[in-house]
Amino acid sequence: MPQKAELSVCKFGGSSVADAGQFKKVKAIVDADPARRYVIVSAPGRRFSGDTKVTDLLIQSSDAPHLLVNNMAEVEKRFRKIADDLGVEFDAEGQVEQIRKNFKAGAGIQYLKSRGEYLCAQLMAAYLGYDFVDSAQMIVFNYDGKLNVEETEKNLREELSKHEHAVIPGFYGAYANGVTHTFSRGGSDITGSLVAAAVGADLYENWTDVPGLLMADPRIVDKPLAVPVITYKELRSLSLMGAEVLHEDAVYPVRKKGIPINIKSTNEPEEPGTLIVSKASYYKQVLDVSGISGKKGYAVISIVKEKLNEDPQFQIRLANVLSEQKIKVEKRSTGVDSVELVVEEKTLRGKEDALKAALCEGTGASSVEIKGSLALLAVVGRKIASAPGVSVKMFDALSREKINIRFIDYGSDSISITVGIDEEEYKHAIRAVYQEFITCVSKPVE
Structure with a gap:
């Protein structure tokens, strides 16, 4: 197994900082390993079913100003209770009042949306005894809203080199003029990845409320297993097929530097979680596959033309028709006299007949058929090509359950x-x- 990390960057999600009890778990995790020197936090999440996340309270306030007073009072109450329960001195009232003033003075909606992370990082820094370093000082956005990667990495590296230990708020940065700008929702994962890449961490730990990446959707499969090890390539493949995994933007900075990610549960820190790596040959593969995922909402376009594989212009004509009709192909399978295209069904609505006619005329097809209500199911695993038994197991399982296969694609x-x-x-x-x-x-x- 890999050597113990000398420098780790830890990101804790909203569920990990929802209340004082979760803060205590975070402290126990951080204190357990001296390598955990840099901590990134989200805003406090839901404490119980029906509860409202702090970020949602702030978004509601920005979208509906008449809710500002009541929602900000609730935000203040949340942070004051966490601080009181932890016995930490924290001026929640003064902090929230200043935020309210800044917003009314024109600080902007994105400023308000980001304050959950800002307050949480300040409170976590006080509780851990770490320095607080504001993301707005380091993470830079261009005026078109895109991240300035080079400037951000330089700022992070230079500023954090001054701090032996630090807590950094996730989710936001700022334009060069100091105006706050946020990532999309889930942006704290991106912040954590950027920090890990900038400081040259040995490991980026992403702490959440699940014990790793799950092999299947828990809304479909009861208590699915966590995958021990997965490659970045496998992760991307699962993501493209609808699996709820880390966003590519949150993976790219560490993937580029070859830094592994460890997805772990704050509530079960002793569990190994899922390790995401560039190459997995170093690790024993416990599972035949790394994930099962899929999506609904597809249709199959079946095009028949005799000896189409002998017509070098067919694919060009087909591509031209699809471009004119604004149809994006997700998957395709080509035979001797036919080709099947998998597309999103919603892109065909209202123009099925026109598309059929255009395909027949443009490609010389003898027939075109469109069948909807298709779902795609993907099995992903780094040894699929070298282990033919994987596909056999998949087809056997579907056959036993009398599930008809309408389309097959070997990636x-x-x-x-x-x-x-x-x-x-x-x-x-x-x-x-x-x-x-x-x-x-x-x-x-x-």
Whole structure:
């Protein structure tokens, strides 16, 4: 296994800082390893079902000014209670009043949206005894809203070199003129990744409320297993197929530097979580596959033309028609006399007949058929190409459950197999394929 990290960057999500009890878990995690010198935090999340996240309170205030007074009072109450329960001196009232004044003076909506992270980082710094370093001093956006990567990395590296330990708020930075600008929702993951890359961390730990990346959607499969090790390439493949994993923007800075990511649970810190790495040959593969994912809302366009594979101009004519009709192809499968295209069904609405006519005329096809209500199911694993048994297991599982396969695509990246099935069979298929693979999971080597 890899050597122990000498420098780790830790990002804690909203569920990890929701209340004083969670703050205490964060402190125990940070104190357990001296390598954890830089901490990034989100705004406090939900404490219980029906609760409102701090960021949502702030967004409501910015969208509906009449809610500002009541919502800001609730934000102040949340932070005051956390501080009181921790026994930490923290002027929640004064901080929130200053935020309110700045917003009314024109600081802007994005400034207000970012204050949950700002306040949480200040309180966490006080609790841990770390320095507070404001992201607005380091993370720079161009005036078109895009991140200035070079300037940001330079600022982070130079500023954090002055701090042995620091807490940094996630989610936001600023333009060169000092005006606050935020990432999209979930942007604290990006902040953490940027910090890890800038300081040359050995490991980027992303702490959340799940014990790693799950092998399947927990809304479909009951308590799915966490994947021990996954490559960045596999992660991207799963993401493109709809899996709720780290956004590419949150992965790129550390992937570029070859820094592994460890997804772990704040509530179960002893669990190993999921390690995301550039190359996984160093690690024992416990699972045959790294994930099962999919999406609904597709259609198959079947085009038949005799000896189309002998017509060098066919693909060009086909591409021209699809471009004119503004149709994006997600997957394709070509035979001797036919080609099947998988597209998003919503892009065909209202123009099926016109598209059929255009394809027949433009490509010389003898027939064009469109069938909707298709779901795509993908199995991703780095050894799929070298382990033919993986595809056999997948097809056996679907066959036993009498699930008809309407489309098959062996990914050109050699790490995925995608099948098209009827939407009504989607959840059933996910469960069947998942069950097939976990029946052979052996206990990981200690």
